Amino acid sequence: MTILDAHTHVFPQYADLAVEVMDRCGVERVVTLEWHDGFGDSLREHMKAFGRYPGRFVVFGNVDFSRINEPAFAQTAAEQMATDVDAGMRGLKVYKALGLEYREEKGDLWRVNDERLDPIWAKAGELGVPVLIHTADPPAFWQPVNESNFWNGVLHGEYAWWSYYRKGLPSIEELLAERNEVIRRHPDTTFICPHVGSRAATLDAAAEDLEEMPNLYYDISARIPIMGVSRRRSVRSREFLTECQDRVLFGTDLIYDDTNVPTGVQAQCLHQPGEIPLGDEDCRERYVETAVSFIRSHLDFLMTDTVQEDPPFRRTTRGYSIKGLGLPEEVCEKILFKNAQRLIDLG
Numbered sequence: 001m002t003i004l005d006a007h008t009h010v011f012p013q014y015a016d017l018a019v020e021v022m023d024r025c026g027v028e029r030v031v032t033l034e035w036h037d038g039f040g041d042s043l044r045e046h047m048k049a050f051g052r053y054p055g056r057f058v059v060f061g062n063v064d065f066s067r068i069n070e071p072a073f074a075q076t077a078a079e080q081m082a083t084d085v086d087a088g089m090r091g092l093k094v095y096k097a098l099g100l101e102y103r104e105e106k107g108d109l110w111r112v113n114d115e116r117l118d119p120i121w122a123k124a125g126e127l128g129v130p131v132l133i134h135t136a137d138p139p140a141f142w143q144p145v146n147e148s149n150f151w152n153g154v155l156h157g158e159y160a161w162w163s164y165y166r167k168g169l170p171s172i173e174e175l176l177a178e179r180n181e182v183i184r185r186h187p188d189t190t191f192i193c194p195h196v197g198s199r200a201a202t203l204d205a206a207a208e209d210l211e212e213m214p215n216l217y218y219d220i221s222a223r224i225p226i227m228g229v230s231r232r233r234s235v236r237s238r239e240f241l242t243e244c245q246d247r248v249l250f251g252t253d254l255i256y257d258d259t260n261v262p263t264g265v266q267a268q269c270l271h272q273p274g275e276i277p278l279g280d281e282d283c284r285e286r287y288v289e290t291a292v293s294f295i296r297s298h299l300d301f302l303m304t305d306t307v308q309e310d311p312p313f314r315r316t317t318r319g320y321s322i323k324g325l326g327l328p329e330e331v332c333e334k335i336l337f338k339n340a341q342r343l344i345d346l347g
C-alpha cells in the first residue's frame with residue numbers, strides 16, 4: 001500500500017534521517033511543513049536540500065507573518081506565494097499563532113477571519129495549492145489541568161505554557177467559528193485542518209463541519225490517543241473515518257530539528273526535558289527508532305484492531321491504551337495516500 005505522511009516538520013539538514021525513517025516504515029513521501037521562514041530565498045534553499053531525494057518530500061511553505069502589521073501585508077504575501085509556488089511550493093502552512101499570538105499594534109489579537117487576510121486565502125485557491133491551517137488546540141488545553149484532563153501528563157513543566165486555562169485568550173469555539181467562516185468565504189480554496197480540525201474529541205462536530213464545507217479536509221496527526229482511548233471512542237472513530245473516508249489524510253506531525261534530534265526521543269512523544277539524556281553518540285539512532293515506532297503506532301491504529309498497551313504518545317498521567325480501528329483496506333488506501341494525491345500536486 002502506498003503511504004504518504006501529510007504532516008511532518010523536517011528541517012532540511014535532517015532530510016537523510018527522515019528518509020531513513022520513511023524507508024523503515026514503507027512511507028513513500030512526506031509533506032514537510034516549513035517552520036515560519038518558508039518563503040523566498042530560505043524556502044528555495046530548503047527545497048534544494050529536499051531535492052536531493054526526488055519524489056520523497058513535498059514542501060508546504062509559509063507567508064511572512066512577522067510582517068502582519070505592515071500595510072498591504074496580505075497582498076504582498078499573496079504575491080510572494082505566487083512566486084514560491086512557481087519555485088515548487090505545494091501548499092501553505094499557517095500556524096495556530098493566528099488566533100492565539102499574532103497581535104495588532106494596539107495589542108488586540110488578530111482574528112482568524114479578519115477580512116484583511118482574505119487575499120492570501122483567495123490566492124491559494126487561484127494557485128491551486130491547499131492551505132494547511134492549524135487553529136486552536138484540543139478542548140483540554142482550555143480546561144483545568146486536573147485528574148480528569150486527558151492531557152495532564154503533558155501540560156506541566158516545559159509544556160505548562162501550552163495550557164490556555166484562564167489566560168484571557170479566545171475560546172476554542174470562537175477560534176473554530178472564525179476559521180470556519182474563512183473556509184466558507186473561500187469555497188474555491190482547499191483547507192486542510194490538522195489534528196482532525198481540533199475536534200478529535202468531538203467527532204460529531206468534526207463530521208458536521210465536513211458535511212457543511214466541501215472544501216474542508218482533516219489530517220489525523222497527533223490525535224490517535226484520544227481517538228482510540230476507549231472502546232466507545234474507538235467505535236466512534238471507526239464510524240467517523242468510514243463515513244468521511246474521502247476527507248481525511250494520514251499524518252504524524254513528526255519533527256526532525258536541532259532541538260529534538262539530540263534528545264534521542266522523537267519530539268512528538270512529548271517527554272519532559274530532563275527525563276532523557278542529551279547529545280550522546282547514539283542519539284541519532286534512537287531518534288530514528290522512536291520516530292519509527294511513532295509511525296508504526298499510527299499505521300497499526302488505522303489498519304489493525306490491535307490494542308496498544310503502551311503507545312509512544314505521552315498524554316494522561318494515569319497511562320492508557322489505544323484500541324486499533326481495523327479499517328477496511330480501501331478506506332486505508334484513501335486515508336494513507338489517495339486523498340492526498342487528489343488534493344496535492346505531487347509533481
Ligand SMILES: [Zn+2]
Pocket residue numbers: 007008009033253
Ligand atoms: Zn505540526
